[in-house]
Each structure stands twice: as C-alpha cells, then as structure tokens.
Amino acid sequence: GENVEQHPSTLSVQEGDSAVIKCTYSDSASNYFPWYKQELGKRPQLIIDIRSNVGEKKDQRIAVTLNKTAKHFSLHITETQPEDSAVYFCAASFSGGYQKVTFGTGTKLQVIP
Amino acid sequence: DTGVSQNPRHKITKRGQNVTFRCDPISEHNRLYWYRQTLGQGPEFLTYFQNEAQLEKSRLLSDRFSAERPKGSFSTLEIQRTEQGDSAMYLCASSLLSTRPEAYEQYFGPGTRLTVT
Numbered sequence: 670g671e672n673v674e675q676h677p678s679t680l681s682v683q684e685g686d687s688a689v690i691k692c693t694y695s696d697s698a699s700n701y702f703p704w705y706k707q708e709l710g711k712r713p714q715l716i717i718d719i720r721s722n723v724g725e726k727k728d729q730r731i732a733v734t735l736n737k738t739a740k741h742f743s744l745h746i747t748e749t750q751p752e753d754s755a756v757y758f759c760a761a762s763f764s765g766g767y768q769k770v771t772f773g774t775g776t777k778l779q780v781i782p
Numbered sequence: 783d784t785g786v787s788q789n790p791r792h793k794i795t796k797r798g799q800n801v802t803f804r805c806d807p808i809s810e811h812n813r814l815y816w817y818r819q820t821l822g823q824g825p826e827f828l829t830y831f832q833n834e835a836q837l838e839k840s841r842l843l844s845d846r847f848s849a850e851r852p853k854g855s856f857s858t859l860e861i862q863r864t865e866q867g868d869s870a871m872y873l874c875a876s877s878l879l880s881t882r883p884e885a886y887e888q889y890f891g892p893g894t895r896l897t898v899t
Contacts, residue, residue: 675824703887712873712890713825758824769838770815770888772824 671696673761675773682749683781690776692759693741699761702735702742703770708755716757717744749780784808786891788874794897795864802860803894807876814857815888816849817873818842825873831857832879864898871895 672695682688694702700721705713719726719733719742726733730749735742746753759773787806795801807814812833817825828847830838833854843849846864851857861868872895875888 673824705890712892714890715887718887760824769827769830770825771827775822775824 671699671761671763671769671771673759673771673773675759675776677776678774679777679779681779681781684749684751686749688744688746688749688753688778688780690744690757690759690778691741692743692761692773693739694761694771695740696761696763697737697740698763701762702733703760703762704733704744705758705760705772706755707758707775713758746778749778751780751782754778754780786874786876786889788872788891788894790894791892792895792897794899797864797866797898799864800860800862801864801896802858803872803874803896805857805859805874805876805891807856807874808878808889809855811876811878811889812854813877813879814851815875815877816857816859817875819871819873819893820869828859828872861896864896866898869896869898 675692703718706716707713717731717733719735730747732745756775756777758775760770762770789804814831816828819825827840828843829849831851834851846862849859871893873893874891877888
C-alpha cells in the first residue's frame with residue numbers, strides 16, 4: 670500500500686518568513702496530493718491540492734510542487750502569519766479507485782510574531 | 783449547516799462497553815469515509831462506503847469494529863468491547879463521485895473523541 674513520509678515534524682519560523690514542508694510517497698500510481706491544515710481541536714481542512722498532470726500550483730501565499738519522478742511533493746508558505754500556526758498534513762491518493770487517502774504524520778508549524 | 787456532522791462530539795466509556803458513532807455527510811455526497819486519528823498522527827483510513835456499499839476495510843478495523851450506511855446517507859461506526867487502545871478521534875469524511883476535479887476533495891466532520899477508561 671501507499672506510504673507517505675513527511676518532514677519536518679515541527680517547524681518554527683518568524684512571522685514574514687517562508688515555511689517549507691516536504692513529503693515523499695511510495696506508490697507511483699498515486700495521482701492526487703492534497704494538503705490539509707488542522708488547527709487544535711478542529712477538523713482537517715483542505716488548503717491546496719495538486720494532481721499528477723501538474724508540476725506546480727499556487728494560491729496566494731501557498732504553493733505546492735510535485736516531482737513525479739522522485740515521488741516527492743512540497744508545500745511552500747510565504748510571508749507567514751501567526752494564523753498560519755497549525756498542523757499541516759500532506760496526503761496521497763489514487764483518484765481512479767475509491768480515493769483512499771494516505772496521510773503523512775503531520776508538521777506542527779509555529780509562526781512566531 | 784451543510785457540512786459533515788458527527789455525533790456525539792465526545793464519548794467517555796469504560797473498557798468493555800460498546801459505543802456507536804454517527805456521521806451525516808454532505809447531502810449530495812455518495813462517498814463516505816471513516817478515519818481514526820491519534821495524538822500527533824495523521825488520520826488513518828478505516829473504511830469507505832460508496833452509497834450503501836462498504837467497499838474497503840482497513841486491516842486496522844478489527845472484528846470489534848463495524849460500520850454501516852444502510853440507506854446510503856448517514857453512517858454509523860460501532861466499536862464493541864472497547865479497549866483503552868481504541869481511545870482516539872474518529873473522523874468521518876465525504877466526497878462526491880464525479881468526473882469533476884473538485885470532486886476529489888474530502889470534507890471532514892468535526893470528529894468524535896473517544897476516551898476509554
């Protein structure tokens with residue numbers, strides 16, 4: 670089955686700096702890669718996703734890159750703000766099937782004002 | 783509220799008791815998923831329904847766990863003879879079977895936090 674590894678497990682940045690979270694996946698059939706943000710005590714919420722036919726996607730201060738050959742993808746947050754502080758999960762799935770999503774172990778991001 | 787809802791939000795039970803959780807997905811969504819999340823970990827897939835059919839079960843789902851979606855709408859997850867190791871957040875998510883790209887997204891409910899004492 671799919672295995673998703675995520676690094677780092679914790680990340681502290683100064684407000685205004687950039688944050689980068691990296692993930693690798695094992696199943697070359699995976700073709701959909703969502704990123705979820707989970708604030709303490711709340712549900713995971715999708716913040717951005719990328720499909721395997723695209724190498725990069727950007728939405729305001731958030732961008733995701735995908736390298737299918739190396740089987741890794743990354744989340745980039747620029748101009749970080751205190752409200753970006755949360756746990757971020759990467760995930761991988763194969764959309765042609767029943768869309769089972771395999772999550773990474775999470776990165777706790779702390780943005781220091 | 784048009785989002786995914788789960789009840790109860792919190793459940794404290796004694797070891798050996800049975801518990802049942804309910805998930806109400808977004809009304810037009812035909813796919814429903816159950817996940818378990820322990821502290822410091824990402825959600826782990828438990829099982830998946832497409833309409834009323836349960837199409838996949840994780841090896842994590844022991845014989846003490848059973849899930850149903852009898853009419854293809856709400857779903858229940860029952861844990862029999864609970865153990866302390868069952869303590870976790872149980873998350874439900876739903877999505878729409880469609881060729882539209884936005885259908886890939888799974889919408890999560892707020893979860894049911896189970897504590898087994």
